[in-house]
Amino acid sequence: MARVREKKTMLVVLAHPDDESFGMGGTIAYYAAKGVAVHLLCATRGEAGTVESQFLKKHKTIAKLREAELSCAAKALGLASVIYLGYRDSGMAGSADNRNPASLFRAPVDKVAEKIVRHIRRLRPQVVVTFDPVGGYHHPDHIAIHKATVRAFSSAKAFNHGSQLYHTALNRRRLRWIVFMMRLSGKDPTQVGRNKDIDLTALTRDKDTPAHVTINYRSVRARKEQADACHASQLEGRFTRVTLMDIYWRIFGRSDTFTRMVPATTNGYHSTDLFAA
Ligand SMILES: [Zn+2]
Numbered sequence: 001m002a003r004v005r006e007k008k009t010m011l012v013v014l015a016h017p018d019d020e021s022f023g024m025g026g027t028i029a030y031y032a033a034k035g036v037a038v039h040l041l042c043a044t045r046g047e048a049g050t051v052e053s054q055f056l057k058k059h060k061t062i063a064k065l066r067e068a069e070l071s072c073a074a075k076a077l078g079l080a081s082v083i084y085l086g087y088r089d090s091g092m093a094g095s096a097d098n099r100n101p102a103s104l105f106r107a108p109v110d111k112v113a114e115k116i117v118r119h120i121r122r123l124r125p126q127v128v129v130t131f132d133p134v135g136g137y138h139h140p141d142h143i144a145i146h147k148a149t150v151r152a153f154s155s156a157k158a159f160n161h162g163s164q165l166y167h168t169a170l171n172r173r174r175l176r177w178i179v180f181m182m183r184l185s186g187k188d189p190t191q192v193g194r195n196k197d198i199d200l201t202a203l204t205r206d207k208d209t210p211a212h213v214t215i216n217y218r219s220v221r222a223r224k225e226q227a228d229a230c231h232a233s234q235l236e237g238r239f240t241r242v243t244l245m246d247i248y249w250r251i252f253g254r255s256d257t258f259t260r261m262v263p264a265t266t267n268g269y270h271s272t273d274l275f276a277a
Contacts, residue, residue: 008036008275011125013116013149015104015141016046016089017070018234021227023136024129024168025077026217027256029227031274032078033220039081039123041116042070043104043145048091051233065233072230076223085115090140092197098140105140109147116152121159127274128153128160129258132167134206137198153262165262166274169211176204211257213271218254 010031014020020028020040032038045063059065067084074082090105091097098105104112120128130149135142146167153165179200182189189200217224228235258274 006124006126008034008127009123009125010036010038010127010129010274011041011119011123012038013041013043013128013130013145013152015043015131015135015139015145016049017042017066017073018046018049018231019131019142020070020079021073021077021224021231022234023131024256025073025224025227026221026254027129027215027258027274028077028079029220029223030215030217032080033223036275037080037123038078039083039119039125040074040079041083041085041119043085043112043148044087044089044141045084046089046234048089048095048097049234055233066231069231069233073227076226076230078223083119085112087112087141090144093138093140103141104144107144109144109151112144112148113151113155116149117156117159120152120156124159124163126163127166128163129166129168129274132170132209132259136168136170137203150261163262164260164274166213166258166260167209169209169257169259170203170206171211171257172204172206172208175200179204209259210265210269212260212265212269213258213274213276214255215258215272215274216255221254224254 012020012024012028014023028038046066047063049062049066051062051065055065059068070082087104087107088100088102089097090103097103100106128149131142131146133146135146153160179189192198192200260269
């Protein structure tokens with residue numbers, strides 16, 4: 001009897017509505033367009049994000065607004081499903097939101113991992129992707145979800161035999177270029193983001209992780225841009241996206257990079273497909 005080929009499935013495990021678009025939206029759209037079922041586990045509803053009051057006219061709470069923005073982005077990217085893990089956004093390191101008992105930051109890593117395991121068993125993804133160990137820009141929720149995903153992937157071994165675990169790999173060469181361009185245009189790279197709490201110069205000093213896989217998403221870039229636009233409440237104040245990012249894309253092209261954690265790679269491993277063995 002011929003073996004039925006299992007449908008390719010990818011599970012992306014992140015922390016807030018917008019992480020999926022700003023971070024690796026190009027890659028999600030790229031695989032969804034190829035027919036891969038890409039599912040998103042989103043740990044929180046981004047309750048601690050700051051938004052202008054105009055965005056709250058149609059929504060009762062920040063959580064409702066950000067949920068609506070994520071479902072808009074999910075359509076644009078072609079996500080097969082969005083599942084919330086139900087934790088509260090912990091805000092940036094040291095903020096009062098960190099102390100909220102419902103926050104992801106306060107949740108025991110084993111409990112979070114258990115929830116993720118349930119979805120790994122159900123969806124049986126060949127590829128699981130999460131944040132890097134420093135959570136991109138040291139956001140406590142990004143770091144927490146990285147730890148929980150690594151734990152979940154290893155405890156779900158029996159169900160994900162042969163699957164691969166990746167984390168996003170921030171390209172610090174590009175980051176240094178952004179810092180350079182920001183300084184050139186009179187902007188302060190040490191106070192970035194809606195809450196001015198991201199220091200890009202500090203991030204350029206973090207250790208690089210190997211770019212084992214590079215996904216060129218030029219063919220679906222319109223979808224990624226559409227998804228970014230869905231998160232309108234979070235756009236303003238990002239590193240002056242329109243001007244700087246346009247030049248940036250022209251120079252560096254449109255690609256995302258990933259580090260493979262499981263299985264371990266041999267030196268110099270490089271691929272253009274997260275599903276490659
Ligand atoms: Zn985030």
